Amino acid sequence: MIEGIQLEFFLVLGTLVFFIGIYGFLTRKNLITMLMSAELILNAVNINFVAFNKYLYPENLEGQFFALFIIAIAATEVAVAVSIIISLYRKIKSIDVEKVNELKY
């Protein structure tokens, strides 16, 4: 807990980062940068969890554990995603998301 800083501050921060991440996800043209935006989103969630845990429910460490697991899963997700992106890159020689539109309609 940080003196003089209210919970809402953290939450607004988390929300902003979350939507910045979403904005990035929606606009970045590169698959890998999209993935990075997704990481932003996850991190925003972590901030939320940690803040809640600290400010409201410090008796248990639920928020912290959740954040831990999120980090772990984010890692696996990135691993798989990167491998798929690379395999795609090998096929179409591009990681521009707008060129990934063979499947449509």
Add this chain to the structure above:
Amino acid sequence: MENFGYIVIVPFILLISFILIGLAGGRFKPSLSGIAGTFSVFVTTVISYITAFSYFSGAGLVNGVYQKIIPYNTEWLRFTDKLVINMGILLDPISVMMLVVISTVSLMVHIYSLGYMKGDSGYSRYFSFLSLFTFSMIGLVISTNIFETYIFWELVGVSSYLLIGHYYQKPSAVAASKKAFVVTRFADLGFLIGILILSNITGTFDYSILTDPNGPAIAQGSTIAFMGLSVMTWALILVFMGCAGKSAMFPLHIWLPDAMEGPTPVSALIHAATMVVAGVYLVARLFPLYALSAPAALHFIGYVGAFTSLFAAIIACTQTDIKRVLAFSTISQIGLMMLALGVSDYGGEKGLGYMSSMFHLFNHAMFKALLFLCAGSVIHAVHSNEMNGMGGLRKFMPVTHITFLVACLAIAGIPPFSGFFSKDEILVAAFEKDFVLFIVSMIIAGLTAFYMFRLYFSIFWNKNNEYKDSPHESPSSMAVPLMFLAFASLITGFIPFSKLVTADGAGFETHIHWGIAVPAVVIALAGILTAMALYKKESGLPQRITASLGSLYRLIYKKFYIDEIYLFITKKIIFNGISAPVAWFDRKVVDNTMNGIAAVTNFISVKIKSFQSGQLQQYAYVMVSGMIIIILFALYLWNK
């Protein structure tokens, strides 16, 4: 009272004959069919005569009144406890009389046809249908209730259809049969609705209740009013519409002249003697109802009859097809019968019109059948229907000539032939009731004499045509019926009809009213003489007269363009005006609406395909904004 149960044999033997000939007809020698049919009608005739004899000789008589006897009645279809269609037999003076008429004429026609139809490919079919017709016609007259009448009415109609269309490979015959059926069917619609209304207000179909002068039906009749007339009147007018269809009253007469496309014996049987008088018969059957509870309807009938009669008589003067002349003459005579009914009252002497109508019906059946059979004989000989192609036939066909002359005299009302007696009674009845109708009937009498003798002279006198193969007298099987019917036309006038067939069953005395009879005969003679002057010798006079009449003649010759009006109504209005638009509407509007729903779905489906653009970020965008929309939506609901 005698039990008349044996009459049940009549319809059955005819029905069996129809089915047997119909099913097995093709497999046996044609003549066998003819003989079988004739035999069954012969049995019918014998039974009819026995019945008539025993009925009129007292078996039907109680206290001087001829009773309605129902020897047989069985439930056929039940609507409610009261509304029941029975199949039964009702004997009263008119039905017994009709039995005699039908069986006699039918037998004569059968015998005649044995010779006339020889060699026809549809020989068995013809006799089978004749049996069917006779069956239906007899069923019609002996019906115990109005619905039974309706059933046989329809059957009569269909057998008429079948017989008119006997030469079914001839388009004109097919068209004529179709026309006959549709027109009468249209009239029957009125009849049916009439029955429905009648049964609804009286609660019964049964004649014995409907026509009981003291019964509840007549008492209830005039209570409810609709558009100024009592409902009963409306119902009876509608029933009369059916009668008008069958009996070819104006304006539903158009089918009858065309019906002459059928074989001539059929015309004699159906379209002269029996079926066409069914309308008259039905009015007579319901007469107490008409007379006692809806006199307005009866008036209406009288005037329709008079108009039709005059109208047809005028047309008959101009026609050149001999069968058509006879057809219009038939229409005219039936109109006269209707007129007679229209001027009649119920009960005792006041029922003179009724009695005269029946009397005329009876006589007319005989001499008109005779006329047609003679005409058939002539056509058989010269192979043409056209008057112009005939002339001078008296030398070749003496029997036909004489019998035809007898029939002409009878129809013209020259004493002592039968027509004179019945026509006299009609004139008397009209004179007593309605002077206008009396005058009209006098004119008709004159016209009748004129056109009949025009026909007679044109066929048997006039010029001596050159015939390719010289005409010869018909074989005996055809000649015998002619002679029999001629004999009948001579004597039936002397039957004391007023004692036997009256509206209330009680007989009364009639005698010839010379004050009316003499002028009538004079007028008739005048007509005959005019015809003789114009047509006995070949002369240009008739042409000159027609030329001077100009468009009026054309108007009459074209039968007042009634056919064309009908054609306009059916072709232009029904076909092109209703049916074609309905069919168009169905395909284009209703159906396209249904198809349109499908098309719109497809259209939307094509339009929204860009949502699925393949762009991952668009997917994500839809997902996020969709979520936000759902949030807003839920917030909105939550705040409410």
Add this chain to the structure above:
Amino acid sequence: MDFGQLLYMRHEIILSAIALIVLILEISISNKNIEKIIPVLTVLFFINTIAGFFPVETGSLFGGMYKTTGITILMKNILNIGVLIVLIQSAGWLKSNFTGSSNIGGYFFIVISSLIGMDFMISSGNFLMFYIGIELATIPLAALVASEKLKERSAEAGVKLILSAALSSGILLYGISLLYGTNGSLYFDNIASSFQNNSLQMLAFIFIFTGIAFKISIVPFHLWTADVYEGAPVNITSFLSVISKGSAAFILLILLFTVFKGIEGTWNSVLYFVSVLTMTIGNLFAIRQKNIKRFLAFSSIAQAGFIPLGIIGGSAIGFSSVVYFLLIYLFSNLGAFGVVAAISNATGRENIDEYNGLYSTNKGLSLVMMLSLFSLAGIPPVAGFFSKFFLFTSAAKQGYYLLVFIALINATISLYYYLLVVKAMFINKNEMPIGPVKNDAYTKLGLIICAIGIIAIGFAGIIFDYINSLTFGIK
């Protein structure tokens, strides 16, 4: 802790054991003989499926982190059956066409571990378990989706799946974090008991719902579906369309009926909204599809639109109807995909046009396809009729007549495009129809199981009554 209680989680344990066996076999058997593990594993999985049906007590483990009830066991069994069919159907594909036979073990391992994830998800008592389960069920699958040899479409599908999934799980997590903040716990039981009626919890619910709806491919979170289904290998598609979707629907049911029971009003209206959208959009897109897999993808979206009919109103019988619906949907869709897989693996043809005249050469396949499609369309006497009927009845019982009506209209539209495929197979003439496809025993077995399921399940009233006895008291 009594180790006997571990039997509660026998599904997961047995599956883990099988997964382990896969790894061991994969390592120990040479590449040449690797095909031989297919029957072994299929039999093992069959045993697992049977074992799932043995009645065992239910309860919770790990301090409430994990819990089972009769209905969750049933759900797992249903998923087991589905996976068994998928495995049987994919045997032929594995032998012939996969990325090289050395990956057979990998395939089995991923499918089974994905199933483990689903089982844990269904049995979770805590959002953490739920989250891990859902990720375990998704992430490895993306790898399988992208695994098709030499097809760029496969990789594209994989990218689309994993990135969309990343986004959706981010959204889901954000919702969970808000829920944690407002309710103070991540345990289902605690959350359920601490609901107040406020907008933030509602917000949290919608975020979580979005995450799950993504998996069920409910409109507007469905757009990935068609592309991924089309791009993925057919057998993976059938796994995605049936097992993934089914498991997500199960957990949605459980969450709504337990955790989010307190805000029923909110989710009723949300479900109403998305249900109408899903059915309609799914149908409209399905109408004009040319590729059979894509077609089935949209059909499965439309089918997903029917699920809310049973949930809405929150009645126990609706719950049963949804479970029943998914059971029958499983057989029907696997039947359809089985046929598509058989044809696609043998000839590589996937266009509906190419199915023209199929009946003249492949009677059996066409018949199974027709049965499946009729079942999907809800035509008697096949099972789909019954499940749809019960969904409608449940919704009508709650008074949602208008929704039922819209659903019925949509069912009629769906009949149209199902009939288009039937028409292609039976009516359309084709000079060069797909030649007779030689099916191996596995494919035949898989299709026969589906056909029997489609025909028999509907008439057996006892099945529905059994499900309903399990859901009794869920409300």
Add this chain to the structure above:
Amino acid sequence: MDILILLILVPVLTVLAISISRTKEQIRMSAAVGMGIQLVQATYLVFAYLAERKNGNVDDMLFVRSWEWFKSFNIQFSIGVDGISVSLIALTAIVIFTGVLTSWKVDNLSKEFFISLIVLTTGVFGFFISLDLFSMFLFFELAVIPMYLLIGIWGSGPKEYAAMKLTLMLMGASAVLLLGILGLYVNSAAAPGGLMTFNIIDISRLNIPMEVQRIFFPLLFVGFGVLGALFPFHTWSPDGHSSAPTAVSMLHAGVLMKMGGYGCLRVAMYLMPGAANEMGWIFIVLTSISVVYGAFGAIVQKDLKYINAYSSVSHCGLVLFAILMSDKISANGAVLQMISHGLMTALFFALIGMIYERTHTRDIRFMGGLMKVIPFLGVAYMIAGLASLGLPGLSGFVAEMNVFVGAFQHSDTFHRIATIVVCSSIVITAVYILRVVATLLLGPIKNNDFNLIKDAVWFERATVIILIFAIAGIGMAPLWLSDFISRSLDPIILKLSMIK
């Protein structure tokens, strides 16, 4: 074993037998034998029913059996019959038997053809014996869906379009219908919170609130009405009938359309009498339009099947009209009309099929004088036509008269005018029937090829004779059939009249 169960079981077994048959001969024989048994059973059922009634059984429904099916929804498989359903079952048995005979020469995929045909029949039989709305609906849809394949594969002309249209319209109707059924179900709890039921008899004992009836009566009536070719939802009928193969047209017009009428009577009217009385007028207007409109539509058609399809619209409109009159006589007429029209139209379609096989056209403009070359078929066609236009002595007359007399029992102007309008159809019917007969059979032979065609062969003759026999039998002696039916109408009419 229960006779009613056998009625469903025999077709199912027939389907199995056909599916294991190898040669065409075996397939045909299995179908014919199976449907022959079905005919025998139906006859037996008629007599069993009569015997039961004679023994003084006055229950509304006889041979009632019920099995628990989906307990959770309180769905039973309930079966039972009354006079109405027995007579319709007999009709179905006759039509399917003759239908199989007519299809004797189906060569293309004959196994599939007969299987579909008999599956369809199973649906029809099941529909008529069901006392439970659930199974009724199930069988309803079961009867509709094989139609798609039957028309699509073995049809002629724009068959795919027609098949799709027919199926979608009927299934759309069944969607509406289902909503109605669900509405009934939801409101069928005897007491608040009680068990809901699909059972028709149970529901009929309840008084469903008026506001509920007002919503669901139109749904039910339209749902069933579409199958009964209710204007403006009849457009599937011309296209469907004209494209369908002969036996299917026979069955569809002969039997399936009757399911619509039966459903309207048994479900819509019986279970929701209040709304039937209140809202009946809307449908009376629609059905009156159907009757006249169909008849007018038939006049200008050129395709034999189209003529008959429009004629069916008209005749089936009469059925619905009669049902709406909620009068016993006209209801009786409605059932008679269903049977009569079923037989007659089956005969028509059978004949059209036979003629088409010979002339390879159905366009009447190219035909003429066929009576000369195929007198048997010609006469049969004429008889069918005469039955259609309501000639006494054939079945159509009896039915129509019942309808008219019954409808005329209402003494208010609206009903009267409607009745008169409907009556007028007998004239229009005569016009189009005679037009067809005249152009098709009479007149000179238009095409020299027609001189070579042969008259009917044995199975065709058998079909025709059976149907004509039935038509004439009913027409000559209608009383027993009318009595047979009318007793079963009592509960329905009683319920309707109690509301008034």
Add this chain to the structure above:
Amino acid sequence: MEQIIFYILVSGILIFSVLTVTSRRILRAAVFLLFMLLCSAGLFFMLDFYFLAAVQLTVYAGGIIVLIIFSIMLTSQVNEKLEAAGVKKSSFSLIAAAAGAVVCIYSILNYSFPAVSNGETDSSMKNIGMQLLSYKDNGYVLPFEVISILLLASMVGAIIIAKRDSAK
């Protein structure tokens, strides 16, 4: 002092986040992401979640970012400038994101959270270790085990994809 550091960290998080999603050079974006993660790790430190912060540093900064940078190296030129997103796309996305943020922040600010608890957080390594292996209430042994399956499965999946190339 604490507050100043806090504000610095917060503004670091926000600025680097924005830079991550806007930078036109992909490698820089990755580095900005790294900084953002570092800042948030700092935040976790300030909140006494040392273990979490450490994991954040090692796994995220150490693992994920390295992975990402590797993949960037594999798939694009380092100096390559990314195309900017279209105006339409970015403005629509901005609207959606902004709308979402507004709605969420509005709801959060309107919500009255329970009073801040003064309970002590025992985030010592020992406690974390104990809980991670506990199977009682608030024990995380089961997720811990399951996540191992997840890691394994992901590995297998990645191998399947990678292996394909070798098979080729």
